[in-house]
Amino acid sequence: MLGALTLAFTGFGALLPLAHADDDAAGFPSKPVHIVVPVATGGSADKLTRLIAQGLTERWGQSVVVENLAGASGTIGAARVAKAPADGYTLLQQGEGLTLNGILFDRLPYDGQKAFTPVIQAVVNPQILVVNPKTGIADFRSYLARAKAQPQSISLGLPGNGGIAHVAHEMIAQDTGAQVNYIPYSGGGPATVDVLAGHVDATLITLAAVTDHVRAGKLRALAVTTAYRSSALPNVPTMAEAGLPGFSVESWQGYFAPAGTPAAVVAKINRDIQAVISTPETRAKLEDMGFKVTGGTPADLARTLAGERLRYAKAIQTAGIALR
Template sequence: MVAGSPALWASQPASAAHDATGYPSRPVRIIVPVAAGGSADKLTRLVAERLTALWGQTVVVENVAGASGTIGAARVAKAPADGYTLMQQGEGITLNAILFNQLPYRTDEAFTPIIKAVVNPQILVVNPGTGIRSFADYLARAKAQPGTLTLALPGNGGIAHVAHELLAQQTGAQVNYIPYSGGGPATLDVLAGHANATLITLAAVTDHVRSGKLRALAVTTPYRSQALPTVPTMAEAGLPGFAVESWQGFFAPAGTPPGIVEKINRDIQTVLSMPEVHARLEEMGFKVAGGSAADLAASLKAERPRYARAIQTAGITLR
Protein backbone atom coordinates (compact mmCIF):
# COMPACT_ATOMS: atom_id res chain seq x y z
CA MET A 1 0.00 0.00 0.00
CA VAL A 2 1.30 3.41 -0.92
CA ALA A 3 0.21 6.50 0.99
CA GLY A 4 0.27 9.84 -0.71
CA SER A 5 0.61 8.37 -4.20
CA PRO A 6 1.75 11.13 -6.55
CA ALA A 7 -0.71 9.88 -9.16
CA LEU A 8 -3.66 10.38 -6.84
CA TRP A 9 -2.79 13.34 -4.64
CA ALA A 10 -1.82 15.37 -7.73
CA SER A 11 -4.85 14.37 -9.80
CA GLN A 12 -7.62 16.42 -8.23
CA PRO A 13 -9.72 18.01 -10.99
CA ALA A 14 -9.72 21.69 -11.79
CA SER A 15 -12.15 24.14 -10.20
CA ALA A 16 -15.85 23.65 -10.80
CA ALA A 17 -17.66 26.31 -8.85
CA HIS A 18 -21.15 24.99 -9.66
CA ASP A 19 -20.34 21.82 -7.67
CA ALA A 20 -20.69 23.86 -4.47
CA THR A 21 -24.00 25.53 -5.29
CA GLY A 22 -26.24 25.32 -2.22
CA TYR A 23 -23.63 23.55 -0.12
CA PRO A 24 -24.17 22.83 2.69
CA SER A 25 -27.93 22.42 2.77
CA ARG A 26 -27.99 20.02 5.73
CA PRO A 27 -25.78 19.07 8.70
CA VAL A 28 -22.16 18.13 8.04
CA ARG A 29 -20.35 15.46 10.04
CA ILE A 30 -16.62 15.50 10.81
CA ILE A 31 -15.15 12.17 11.91
CA VAL A 32 -12.27 12.43 14.38
CA PRO A 33 -10.61 8.99 14.37
CA VAL A 34 -9.33 9.20 17.97
CA ALA A 35 -10.95 9.48 21.39
CA ALA A 36 -12.44 12.73 22.65
CA GLY A 37 -10.37 15.12 24.73
CA GLY A 38 -7.13 15.19 22.77
CA SER A 39 -5.71 17.94 20.57
CA ALA A 40 -7.34 16.65 17.37
CA ASP A 41 -10.70 16.71 19.09
CA LYS A 42 -10.17 20.22 20.50
CA LEU A 43 -9.10 21.60 17.12
CA THR A 44 -12.02 19.99 15.29
CA ARG A 45 -14.64 21.18 17.77
CA LEU A 46 -13.33 24.74 17.57
CA VAL A 47 -13.45 24.68 13.76
CA ALA A 48 -16.87 22.96 13.74
CA GLU A 49 -18.36 25.58 16.04
CA ARG A 50 -17.29 28.41 13.75
CA LEU A 51 -18.32 26.57 10.56
CA THR A 52 -21.76 26.02 12.07
CA ALA A 53 -22.14 29.78 12.47
CA LEU A 54 -20.67 30.49 9.02
CA TRP A 55 -22.78 27.95 7.14
CA GLY A 56 -26.01 28.13 9.11
CA GLN A 57 -25.92 24.34 9.28
CA THR A 58 -24.88 22.18 12.22
CA VAL A 59 -21.40 20.70 11.95
CA VAL A 60 -21.31 17.59 14.13
CA VAL A 61 -18.06 16.16 15.50
CA GLU A 62 -18.06 12.39 15.94
CA ASN A 63 -15.21 10.51 17.63
CA VAL A 64 -14.65 7.09 16.09
CA ALA A 65 -11.56 5.72 17.83
CA GLY A 66 -9.73 2.45 17.44
CA ALA A 67 -7.02 0.64 15.47
CA SER A 68 -4.72 3.67 15.31
CA GLY A 69 -7.40 5.76 13.64
CA THR A 70 -8.17 3.33 10.83
CA ILE A 71 -11.73 2.53 12.00
CA GLY A 72 -12.79 6.15 11.68
CA ALA A 73 -10.90 6.54 8.42
CA ALA A 74 -12.66 3.48 6.99
CA ARG A 75 -16.03 5.02 7.80
CA VAL A 76 -15.11 8.17 5.89
CA ALA A 77 -13.71 6.16 2.97
CA LYS A 78 -17.08 4.41 2.59
CA ALA A 79 -19.18 7.59 2.96
CA PRO A 80 -20.85 9.30 0.00
CA ALA A 81 -18.52 11.75 -1.74
CA ASP A 82 -20.88 14.69 -1.29
CA GLY A 83 -19.10 16.85 1.29
CA TYR A 84 -21.37 15.88 4.17
CA THR A 85 -18.92 13.47 5.80
CA LEU A 86 -15.40 14.79 6.40
CA MET A 87 -12.38 13.53 8.31
CA GLN A 88 -9.93 15.23 10.61
CA GLN A 89 -6.54 13.58 10.19
CA GLY A 90 -2.85 14.33 10.26
CA GLU A 91 0.36 12.49 9.47
CA GLY A 92 -1.36 9.34 10.76
CA ILE A 93 -2.93 8.94 7.34
CA THR A 94 0.57 8.34 5.98
CA LEU A 95 1.90 6.38 8.95
CA ASN A 96 -0.97 3.89 8.92
CA ALA A 97 -0.50 3.19 5.23
CA ILE A 98 3.15 2.34 5.92
CA LEU A 99 2.61 0.39 9.14
CA PHE A 100 -0.39 -1.80 8.37
CA ASN A 101 -0.09 -4.75 6.01
CA GLN A 102 -3.80 -4.48 5.22
CA LEU A 103 -6.36 -1.73 5.64
CA PRO A 104 -10.09 -1.68 4.82
CA TYR A 105 -9.35 1.05 2.24
CA ARG A 106 -6.55 2.11 -0.09
CA THR A 107 -5.11 5.29 1.33
CA ASP A 108 -3.96 6.45 -2.08
CA GLU A 109 -7.47 6.14 -3.52
CA ALA A 110 -9.88 6.74 -0.64
CA PHE A 111 -9.46 10.38 0.36
CA THR A 112 -9.35 13.88 -1.10
CA PRO A 113 -7.10 16.39 0.73
CA ILE A 114 -8.85 19.60 1.78
CA ILE A 115 -6.49 21.62 3.99
CA LYS A 116 -3.59 21.40 6.40
CA ALA A 117 -5.04 23.40 9.28
CA VAL A 118 -2.24 23.50 11.85
CA VAL A 119 1.26 22.28 12.62
CA ASN A 120 2.47 21.55 16.12
CA PRO A 121 5.26 20.08 18.23
CA GLN A 122 5.11 16.88 20.15
CA ILE A 123 6.00 17.42 23.80
CA LEU A 124 7.42 15.01 26.36
CA VAL A 125 5.70 15.41 29.74
CA VAL A 126 5.87 13.43 32.97
CA ASN A 127 3.85 13.15 36.14
CA PRO A 128 5.71 15.26 38.72
CA GLY A 129 5.54 12.31 41.11
CA THR A 130 8.18 10.53 39.03
CA GLY A 131 10.81 12.90 40.37
CA ILE A 132 12.04 13.49 36.82
CA ARG A 133 12.82 17.18 36.42
CA SER A 134 14.52 17.44 33.04
CA PHE A 135 14.97 15.74 29.69
CA ALA A 136 18.43 14.64 30.86
CA ASP A 137 16.87 13.01 33.94
CA TYR A 138 14.39 11.18 31.74
CA LEU A 139 17.07 9.81 29.42
CA ALA A 140 19.28 8.82 32.33
CA ARG A 141 16.54 6.80 34.01
CA ALA A 142 15.39 5.22 30.75
CA LYS A 143 18.95 4.04 30.12
CA ALA A 144 19.84 3.02 33.68
CA GLN A 145 16.54 1.20 34.30
CA PRO A 146 15.43 -0.02 30.85
CA GLY A 147 11.70 -0.61 30.46
CA THR A 148 10.71 0.64 33.91
CA LEU A 149 9.37 4.00 32.77
CA THR A 150 5.87 3.70 31.29
CA LEU A 151 5.12 5.93 28.30
CA ALA A 152 1.44 6.43 27.41
CA LEU A 153 1.16 6.57 23.62
CA PRO A 154 -1.77 8.50 22.10
CA GLY A 155 -2.17 5.77 19.47
CA ASN A 156 0.02 2.80 18.57
CA GLY A 157 2.32 3.58 15.65
CA GLY A 158 1.44 7.28 15.59
CA ILE A 159 3.81 10.21 15.27
CA ALA A 160 4.59 10.14 19.00
CA HIS A 161 5.58 6.49 18.73
CA VAL A 162 7.75 7.15 15.70
CA ALA A 163 9.34 10.19 17.34
CA HIS A 164 10.16 8.32 20.55
CA GLU A 165 11.61 5.40 18.62
CA LEU A 166 13.89 7.85 16.82
CA LEU A 167 14.84 9.29 20.21
CA ALA A 168 15.50 5.81 21.57
CA GLN A 169 17.64 4.89 18.59
CA GLN A 170 19.73 8.02 19.05
CA THR A 171 20.14 7.71 22.85
CA GLY A 172 19.64 4.08 23.86
CA ALA A 173 16.73 5.01 26.14
CA GLN A 174 14.23 2.16 26.64
CA VAL A 175 10.71 2.62 27.99
CA ASN A 176 7.57 0.51 28.29
CA TYR A 177 5.09 1.70 25.64
CA ILE A 178 1.40 1.63 26.57
CA PRO A 179 -0.88 2.48 23.61
CA TYR A 180 -4.17 4.33 24.13
CA SER A 181 -7.07 5.18 21.84
CA GLY A 182 -6.10 8.85 21.77
CA GLY A 183 -4.44 11.75 23.53
CA GLY A 184 -7.27 12.30 25.99
CA PRO A 185 -7.13 8.87 27.68
CA ALA A 186 -3.32 8.84 27.59
CA THR A 187 -3.17 12.21 29.34
CA LEU A 188 -5.69 11.19 32.00
CA ASP A 189 -3.62 8.16 32.97
CA VAL A 190 -0.44 10.22 33.26
CA LEU A 191 -2.29 12.78 35.37
CA ALA A 192 -3.55 9.99 37.61
CA GLY A 193 -0.09 8.43 37.92
CA HIS A 194 -1.06 5.21 36.16
CA ALA A 195 1.62 5.97 33.55
CA ASN A 196 4.82 7.94 34.06
CA ALA A 197 4.99 9.99 30.88
CA THR A 198 3.55 10.71 27.48
CA LEU A 199 4.88 12.14 24.24
CA ILE A 200 1.91 13.99 22.80
CA THR A 201 0.76 16.94 20.74
CA LEU A 202 1.61 20.04 22.75
CA ALA A 203 -1.88 21.47 22.34
CA ALA A 204 -3.32 18.51 24.25
CA VAL A 205 -1.50 19.29 27.51
CA THR A 206 -0.72 23.03 27.63
CA ASP A 207 -3.22 23.72 30.41
CA HIS A 208 -1.94 20.80 32.51
CA VAL A 209 1.67 22.00 32.12
CA ARG A 210 0.73 25.55 33.07
CA SER A 211 -1.12 24.33 36.15
CA GLY A 212 1.82 22.17 37.26
CA LYS A 213 -0.13 18.92 37.00
CA LEU A 214 2.31 17.74 34.35
CA ARG A 215 6.00 18.61 33.99
CA ALA A 216 7.19 19.45 30.47
CA LEU A 217 10.67 18.22 29.55
CA ALA A 218 11.19 19.08 25.87
CA VAL A 219 9.50 19.57 22.50
CA THR A 220 10.36 17.64 19.33
CA THR A 221 10.45 20.58 16.92
CA PRO A 222 13.58 22.61 16.12
CA TYR A 223 11.79 25.67 17.52
CA ARG A 224 10.21 26.37 20.90
CA SER A 225 6.47 26.81 21.19
CA GLN A 226 5.10 30.28 21.89
CA ALA A 227 2.51 28.60 24.10
CA LEU A 228 5.22 27.19 26.42
CA PRO A 229 8.32 29.25 25.61
CA THR A 230 10.41 28.06 28.56
CA VAL A 231 10.29 24.42 27.45
CA PRO A 232 13.47 23.57 25.51
CA THR A 233 13.68 21.68 22.26
CA MET A 234 15.16 18.20 22.34
CA ALA A 235 17.98 19.53 20.20
CA GLU A 236 18.72 22.14 22.86
CA ALA A 237 18.40 19.57 25.63
CA GLY A 238 20.98 17.18 24.27
CA LEU A 239 19.91 15.70 20.91
CA PRO A 240 21.50 17.87 18.20
CA GLY A 241 19.54 17.87 14.96
CA PHE A 242 16.48 16.10 16.38
CA ALA A 243 13.29 17.44 14.75
CA VAL A 244 9.77 16.04 14.36
CA GLU A 245 6.78 18.25 13.53
CA SER A 246 3.24 16.92 13.34
CA TRP A 247 0.19 18.45 11.69
CA GLN A 248 -3.56 18.18 11.55
CA GLY A 249 -5.91 18.80 8.67
CA PHE A 250 -9.13 17.80 6.96
CA PHE A 251 -10.07 15.34 4.22
CA ALA A 252 -13.15 14.26 2.26
CA PRO A 253 -13.94 10.96 0.56
CA ALA A 254 -12.31 10.63 -2.85
CA GLY A 255 -14.53 11.88 -5.62
CA THR A 256 -15.96 14.78 -3.65
CA PRO A 257 -16.76 17.54 -6.19
CA PRO A 258 -13.83 19.95 -6.46
CA GLY A 259 -16.05 22.98 -5.96
CA ILE A 260 -17.15 21.62 -2.59
CA VAL A 261 -13.55 20.86 -1.63
CA GLU A 262 -12.58 24.43 -2.56
CA LYS A 263 -15.47 25.90 -0.57
CA ILE A 264 -14.61 23.89 2.54
CA ASN A 265 -10.95 24.87 2.16
CA ARG A 266 -11.84 28.53 1.77
CA ASP A 267 -14.26 28.54 4.70
CA ILE A 268 -11.89 26.70 7.04
CA GLN A 269 -9.21 29.25 6.16
CA THR A 270 -11.74 31.97 7.02
CA VAL A 271 -12.27 30.31 10.39
CA LEU A 272 -8.54 29.92 11.04
CA SER A 273 -7.96 33.60 10.26
CA MET A 274 -10.58 34.81 12.74
CA PRO A 275 -8.59 36.68 15.41
CA GLU A 276 -10.20 34.87 18.33
CA VAL A 277 -9.71 31.44 16.70
CA HIS A 278 -6.12 32.19 15.68
CA ALA A 279 -5.32 33.40 19.19
CA ARG A 280 -6.95 30.37 20.81
CA LEU A 281 -5.05 27.94 18.59
CA GLU A 282 -1.74 29.69 19.27
CA GLU A 283 -2.49 29.65 22.99
CA MET A 284 -3.15 25.91 22.81
CA GLY A 285 0.21 25.35 21.12
CA PHE A 286 -0.79 25.06 17.47
CA LYS A 287 0.67 27.10 14.61
CA VAL A 288 -1.92 27.94 11.98
CA ALA A 289 -0.93 26.53 8.59
CA GLY A 290 -3.63 26.88 5.92
CA GLY A 291 -2.94 26.76 2.21
CA SER A 292 -4.66 25.00 -0.66
CA ALA A 293 -5.74 21.41 -1.11
CA ALA A 294 -2.84 21.08 -3.56
CA ASP A 295 -0.44 22.21 -0.82
CA LEU A 296 -1.65 19.41 1.44
CA ALA A 297 -1.35 16.91 -1.40
CA ALA A 298 2.26 17.97 -1.95
CA SER A 299 3.00 17.63 1.77
CA LEU A 300 1.59 14.11 1.78
CA LYS A 301 3.84 13.12 -1.10
CA ALA A 302 6.92 14.61 0.57
CA GLU A 303 6.47 13.10 4.01
CA ARG A 304 5.93 9.47 3.01
CA PRO A 305 9.52 8.52 2.14
CA ARG A 306 10.86 10.26 5.24
CA TYR A 307 8.53 8.39 7.60
CA ALA A 308 8.98 5.12 5.73
CA ARG A 309 12.74 5.32 6.30
CA ALA A 310 12.28 6.21 9.97
CA ILE A 311 9.83 3.36 10.59
CA GLN A 312 12.02 0.83 8.82
CA THR A 313 15.10 1.93 10.74
CA ALA A 314 13.25 1.84 14.08
CA GLY A 315 11.65 -1.51 13.29
CA ILE A 316 8.10 -0.41 14.12
CA THR A 317 5.45 -2.81 12.83
CA LEU A 318 1.67 -3.13 13.10
CA ARG A 319 -0.62 -5.83 11.75
Protein backbone atom coordinates in the same frame (compact mmCIF):
# COMPACT_ATOMS: atom_id res chain seq x y z
CA MET B 1 -0.48 6.22 -2.66
CA LEU B 2 1.34 9.50 -2.13
CA GLY B 3 2.71 9.74 -5.62
CA ALA B 4 -0.78 9.35 -7.01
CA LEU B 5 -2.09 12.02 -4.67
CA THR B 6 0.63 14.44 -5.66
CA LEU B 7 -0.01 13.94 -9.37
CA ALA B 8 -3.73 14.29 -8.92
CA PHE B 9 -3.50 17.51 -7.01
CA THR B 10 -0.97 19.14 -9.27
CA GLY B 11 -3.75 19.12 -11.81
CA PHE B 12 -6.44 19.97 -9.27
CA GLY B 13 -4.75 23.22 -8.28
CA ALA B 14 -5.04 24.48 -11.84
CA LEU B 15 -8.78 23.78 -11.83
CA LEU B 16 -9.60 25.71 -8.67
CA PRO B 17 -10.53 28.99 -10.43
CA LEU B 18 -13.10 27.10 -12.50
CA ALA B 19 -14.50 25.44 -9.39
CA HIS B 20 -15.83 28.73 -8.03
CA ALA B 21 -18.48 28.82 -10.72
CA ASP B 22 -19.34 25.14 -10.48
CA ASP B 23 -22.94 24.39 -9.56
CA ASP B 24 -21.80 21.46 -7.41
CA ALA B 25 -21.05 23.86 -4.54
CA ALA B 26 -23.86 26.37 -5.09
CA GLY B 27 -26.10 25.08 -2.29
CA PHE B 28 -23.49 23.43 -0.10
CA PRO B 29 -24.13 22.64 2.67
CA SER B 30 -27.88 22.15 2.74
CA LYS B 31 -27.85 19.70 5.67
CA PRO B 32 -25.60 18.84 8.64
CA VAL B 33 -21.96 18.02 7.94
CA HIS B 34 -20.16 15.35 9.97
CA ILE B 35 -16.44 15.44 10.77
CA VAL B 36 -15.03 12.12 11.93
CA VAL B 37 -12.19 12.37 14.45
CA PRO B 38 -10.54 8.92 14.62
CA VAL B 39 -9.33 9.27 18.23
CA ALA B 40 -10.98 9.58 21.64
CA THR B 41 -12.41 12.83 22.98
CA GLY B 42 -10.22 15.23 24.92
CA GLY B 43 -7.10 15.15 22.78
CA SER B 44 -5.69 17.88 20.58
CA ALA B 45 -7.36 16.65 17.37
CA ASP B 46 -10.72 16.67 19.13
CA LYS B 47 -10.21 20.16 20.58
CA LEU B 48 -9.11 21.56 17.21
CA THR B 49 -11.99 19.99 15.30
CA ARG B 50 -14.64 21.15 17.76
CA LEU B 51 -13.36 24.72 17.49
CA ILE B 52 -13.42 24.56 13.68
CA ALA B 53 -16.85 22.89 13.72
CA GLN B 54 -18.23 25.75 15.79
CA GLY B 55 -16.89 28.29 13.31
CA LEU B 56 -18.23 26.38 10.30
CA THR B 57 -21.65 26.02 11.93
CA GLU B 58 -21.84 29.79 12.34
CA ARG B 59 -20.57 30.39 8.81
CA TRP B 60 -22.80 27.84 7.07
CA GLY B 61 -25.97 28.03 9.12
CA GLN B 62 -25.89 24.23 9.27
CA SER B 63 -24.84 21.98 12.13
CA VAL B 64 -21.32 20.56 11.91
CA VAL B 65 -21.24 17.42 14.04
CA VAL B 66 -18.01 15.98 15.44
CA GLU B 67 -17.97 12.17 15.66
CA ASN B 68 -15.23 10.44 17.65
CA LEU B 69 -14.58 6.95 16.24
CA ALA B 70 -11.43 5.73 17.96
CA GLY B 71 -9.64 2.44 17.45
CA ALA B 72 -7.11 0.56 15.35
CA SER B 73 -4.74 3.53 15.17
CA GLY B 74 -7.35 5.69 13.47
CA THR B 75 -8.28 3.24 10.73
CA ILE B 76 -11.84 2.66 12.02
CA GLY B 77 -12.71 6.33 11.63
CA ALA B 78 -10.89 6.54 8.32
CA ALA B 79 -12.80 3.55 6.99
CA ARG B 80 -16.10 5.21 7.95
CA VAL B 81 -15.24 8.24 5.80
CA ALA B 82 -13.81 6.16 2.95
CA LYS B 83 -17.19 4.44 2.62
CA ALA B 84 -19.26 7.63 2.90
CA PRO B 85 -20.89 9.32 -0.11
CA ALA B 86 -18.49 11.60 -1.97
CA ASP B 87 -20.55 14.73 -1.44
CA GLY B 88 -18.64 16.69 1.22
CA TYR B 89 -21.06 15.93 4.03
CA THR B 90 -18.68 13.50 5.75
CA LEU B 91 -15.12 14.64 6.38
CA LEU B 92 -12.11 13.06 8.08
CA GLN B 93 -9.77 14.74 10.50
CA GLN B 94 -6.31 13.26 10.09
CA GLY B 95 -2.66 14.13 10.27
CA GLU B 96 0.54 12.28 9.64
CA GLY B 97 -1.30 9.18 10.90
CA LEU B 98 -2.69 8.78 7.41
CA THR B 99 0.86 8.34 6.14
CA LEU B 100 1.96 6.19 9.07
CA ASN B 101 -0.94 3.75 8.75
CA GLY B 102 -0.17 3.26 5.07
CA ILE B 103 3.34 2.16 6.12
CA LEU B 104 2.48 0.19 9.25
CA PHE B 105 -0.51 -1.91 8.22
CA ASP B 106 -0.26 -4.85 5.84
CA ARG B 107 -3.96 -4.45 5.07
CA LEU B 108 -6.39 -1.58 5.56
CA PRO B 109 -10.20 -1.56 5.30
CA TYR B 110 -9.91 1.02 2.52
CA ASP B 111 -7.69 1.68 -0.48
CA GLY B 112 -5.03 4.03 0.81
CA GLN B 113 -4.13 5.07 -2.73
CA LYS B 114 -7.62 6.10 -3.72
CA ALA B 115 -9.83 6.60 -0.66
CA PHE B 116 -9.38 10.28 0.23
CA THR B 117 -9.19 13.72 -1.29
CA PRO B 118 -6.99 16.22 0.62
CA VAL B 119 -8.88 19.35 1.64
CA ILE B 120 -6.62 21.42 3.91
CA GLN B 121 -3.78 21.24 6.40
CA ALA B 122 -5.12 23.37 9.25
CA VAL B 123 -2.27 23.50 11.78
CA VAL B 124 1.16 22.22 12.69
CA ASN B 125 2.33 21.62 16.23
CA PRO B 126 5.10 20.12 18.34
CA GLN B 127 4.89 16.89 20.21
CA ILE B 128 5.82 17.46 23.84
CA LEU B 129 7.30 15.04 26.37
CA VAL B 130 5.62 15.43 29.77
CA VAL B 131 5.92 13.49 33.03
CA ASN B 132 4.01 13.28 36.27
CA PRO B 133 5.99 15.48 38.70
CA LYS B 134 6.02 12.63 41.24
CA THR B 135 8.40 10.67 39.00
CA GLY B 136 11.21 12.95 40.10
CA ILE B 137 12.36 13.38 36.51
CA ALA B 138 13.43 17.01 36.27
CA ASP B 139 14.44 17.48 32.65
CA PHE B 140 15.00 15.77 29.30
CA ARG B 141 18.61 14.82 30.07
CA SER B 142 17.60 13.02 33.28
CA TYR B 143 14.75 11.30 31.41
CA LEU B 144 17.22 9.95 28.85
CA ALA B 145 19.70 8.98 31.55
CA ARG B 146 17.12 6.94 33.47
CA ALA B 147 15.75 5.32 30.31
CA LYS B 148 19.28 4.23 29.37
CA ALA B 149 20.47 3.16 32.82
CA GLN B 150 17.20 1.42 33.75
CA PRO B 151 15.61 0.20 30.49
CA GLN B 152 11.80 -0.14 30.57
CA SER B 153 11.61 1.53 34.01
CA ILE B 154 9.70 4.53 32.61
CA SER B 155 6.14 3.84 31.43
CA LEU B 156 5.18 6.01 28.46
CA GLY B 157 1.55 6.40 27.43
CA LEU B 158 1.18 6.45 23.65
CA PRO B 159 -1.77 8.35 22.13
CA GLY B 160 -2.23 5.55 19.60
CA ASN B 161 -0.01 2.58 18.82
CA GLY B 162 2.11 3.38 15.77
CA GLY B 163 1.17 7.06 15.83
CA ILE B 164 3.53 10.01 15.49
CA ALA B 165 4.40 9.95 19.20
CA HIS B 166 5.41 6.28 18.92
CA VAL B 167 7.49 6.87 15.80
CA ALA B 168 9.06 10.05 17.22
CA HIS B 169 10.07 8.27 20.44
CA GLU B 170 11.54 5.41 18.43
CA MET B 171 13.61 8.01 16.59
CA ILE B 172 14.77 9.27 20.01
CA ALA B 173 15.59 5.71 21.04
CA GLN B 174 17.57 5.11 17.85
CA ASP B 175 19.60 8.26 18.49
CA THR B 176 20.21 7.72 22.23
CA GLY B 177 19.63 4.08 23.23
CA ALA B 178 16.88 5.11 25.67
CA GLN B 179 14.30 2.34 26.23
CA VAL B 180 10.86 2.85 27.82
CA ASN B 181 7.79 0.71 28.43
CA TYR B 182 5.17 1.75 25.85
CA ILE B 183 1.51 1.73 26.98
CA PRO B 184 -0.84 2.29 23.98
CA TYR B 185 -4.08 4.27 24.40
CA SER B 186 -6.97 5.07 22.07
CA GLY B 187 -6.03 8.75 22.02
CA GLY B 188 -4.32 11.62 23.80
CA GLY B 189 -7.18 12.24 26.23
CA PRO B 190 -7.07 8.83 27.98
CA ALA B 191 -3.26 8.82 28.00
CA THR B 192 -3.19 12.23 29.67
CA VAL B 193 -5.72 11.18 32.31
CA ASP B 194 -3.53 8.26 33.38
CA VAL B 195 -0.35 10.36 33.52
CA LEU B 196 -2.18 12.95 35.64
CA ALA B 197 -3.34 10.16 37.97
CA GLY B 198 0.14 8.69 38.23
CA HIS B 199 -0.81 5.37 36.66
CA VAL B 200 1.69 6.06 33.87
CA ASP B 201 4.92 8.04 34.21
CA ALA B 202 4.97 10.02 30.98
CA THR B 203 3.49 10.68 27.59
CA LEU B 204 4.74 12.13 24.32
CA ILE B 205 1.76 13.97 22.96
CA THR B 206 0.61 16.91 20.86
CA LEU B 207 1.41 20.05 22.84
CA ALA B 208 -2.11 21.45 22.52
CA ALA B 209 -3.52 18.46 24.41
CA VAL B 210 -1.66 19.24 27.66
CA THR B 211 -0.92 22.98 27.61
CA ASP B 212 -3.30 23.79 30.47
CA HIS B 213 -2.01 20.91 32.62
CA VAL B 214 1.59 22.08 32.19
CA ARG B 215 0.66 25.66 33.05
CA ALA B 216 -1.15 24.44 36.16
CA GLY B 217 1.87 22.43 37.28
CA LYS B 218 0.01 19.12 37.08
CA LEU B 219 2.42 17.85 34.42
CA ARG B 220 6.12 18.65 34.01
CA ALA B 221 7.16 19.47 30.45
CA LEU B 222 10.62 18.23 29.51
CA ALA B 223 11.03 19.19 25.84
CA VAL B 224 9.27 19.68 22.51
CA THR B 225 10.11 17.71 19.38
CA THR B 226 10.25 20.62 16.92
CA ALA B 227 13.27 22.70 16.00
CA TYR B 228 11.48 25.74 17.47
CA ARG B 229 9.94 26.43 20.86
CA SER B 230 6.20 26.90 21.16
CA SER B 231 4.91 30.38 21.96
CA ALA B 232 2.26 28.68 24.13
CA LEU B 233 4.98 27.26 26.44
CA PRO B 234 8.06 29.36 25.61
CA ASN B 235 10.12 28.14 28.57
CA VAL B 236 10.04 24.52 27.42
CA PRO B 237 13.23 23.73 25.46
CA THR B 238 13.45 21.84 22.21
CA MET B 239 14.93 18.36 22.31
CA ALA B 240 17.79 19.69 20.22
CA GLU B 241 18.52 22.27 22.92
CA ALA B 242 18.03 19.78 25.75
CA GLY B 243 20.45 17.08 24.70
CA LEU B 244 19.55 15.69 21.27
CA PRO B 245 21.22 17.95 18.66
CA GLY B 246 19.53 18.07 15.25
CA PHE B 247 16.34 16.30 16.36
CA SER B 248 13.11 17.64 14.86
CA VAL B 249 9.63 16.16 14.35
CA GLU B 250 6.65 18.35 13.51
CA SER B 251 3.11 17.02 13.72
CA TRP B 252 0.10 18.38 11.80
CA GLN B 253 -3.66 18.14 11.61
CA GLY B 254 -5.78 18.43 8.47
CA TYR B 255 -9.03 17.44 6.81
CA PHE B 256 -9.97 15.06 4.02
CA ALA B 257 -13.07 14.19 2.00
CA PRO B 258 -13.96 10.88 0.33
CA ALA B 259 -12.35 10.46 -3.07
CA GLY B 260 -14.60 11.67 -5.86
CA THR B 261 -15.99 14.62 -3.91
CA PRO B 262 -16.67 17.40 -6.46
CA ALA B 263 -13.74 19.77 -6.83
CA ALA B 264 -15.96 22.80 -6.21
CA VAL B 265 -17.18 21.35 -2.91
CA VAL B 266 -13.60 20.60 -1.84
CA ALA B 267 -12.63 24.16 -2.79
CA LYS B 268 -15.52 25.63 -0.77
CA ILE B 269 -14.70 23.58 2.34
CA ASN B 270 -11.05 24.56 1.96
CA ARG B 271 -11.90 28.27 1.71
CA ASP B 272 -14.29 28.18 4.65
CA ILE B 273 -11.98 26.26 7.00
CA GLN B 274 -9.23 28.69 5.99
CA ALA B 275 -11.55 31.58 6.84
CA VAL B 276 -12.44 30.09 10.24
CA ILE B 277 -8.87 29.42 11.37
CA SER B 278 -7.74 32.82 10.08
CA THR B 279 -10.12 34.89 12.20
CA PRO B 280 -8.18 36.73 14.93
CA GLU B 281 -10.26 35.13 17.71
CA THR B 282 -9.87 31.54 16.50
CA ARG B 283 -6.20 31.99 15.57
CA ALA B 284 -5.50 33.36 19.07
CA LYS B 285 -7.26 30.39 20.68
CA LEU B 286 -5.35 27.89 18.56
CA GLU B 287 -2.00 29.54 19.20
CA ASP B 288 -2.71 29.71 22.94
CA MET B 289 -3.37 25.95 22.85
CA GLY B 290 -0.02 25.38 21.13
CA PHE B 291 -0.98 25.08 17.47
CA LYS B 292 0.56 27.08 14.62
CA VAL B 293 -2.05 27.95 11.99
CA THR B 294 -0.97 27.04 8.47
CA GLY B 295 -3.85 26.51 6.03
CA GLY B 296 -3.07 26.26 2.32
CA THR B 297 -4.47 24.48 -0.71
CA PRO B 298 -5.38 20.82 -1.24
CA ALA B 299 -2.25 20.54 -3.39
CA ASP B 300 -0.12 21.80 -0.49
CA LEU B 301 -1.50 19.02 1.70
CA ALA B 302 -0.83 16.41 -0.99
CA ARG B 303 2.80 17.53 -1.15
CA THR B 304 3.11 17.25 2.65
CA LEU B 305 1.90 13.66 2.48
CA ALA B 306 4.43 12.81 -0.21
CA GLY B 307 7.35 14.44 1.57
CA GLU B 308 6.97 12.81 4.97
CA ARG B 309 6.59 9.21 3.84
CA LEU B 310 10.25 8.51 3.15
CA ARG B 311 11.49 9.83 6.50
CA TYR B 312 8.97 7.94 8.62
CA ALA B 313 9.25 4.73 6.62
CA LYS B 314 12.96 4.56 7.45
CA ALA B 315 12.38 5.10 11.19
CA ILE B 316 9.58 2.51 11.29
CA GLN B 317 11.63 -0.08 9.44
CA THR B 318 14.60 0.43 11.75
CA ALA B 319 12.41 0.13 14.86
CA GLY B 320 10.56 -2.89 13.52
CA ILE B 321 7.14 -1.38 14.28
CA ALA B 322 4.33 -3.30 12.61
CA LEU B 323 0.56 -3.30 12.97
CA ARG B 324 -1.91 -5.84 11.66
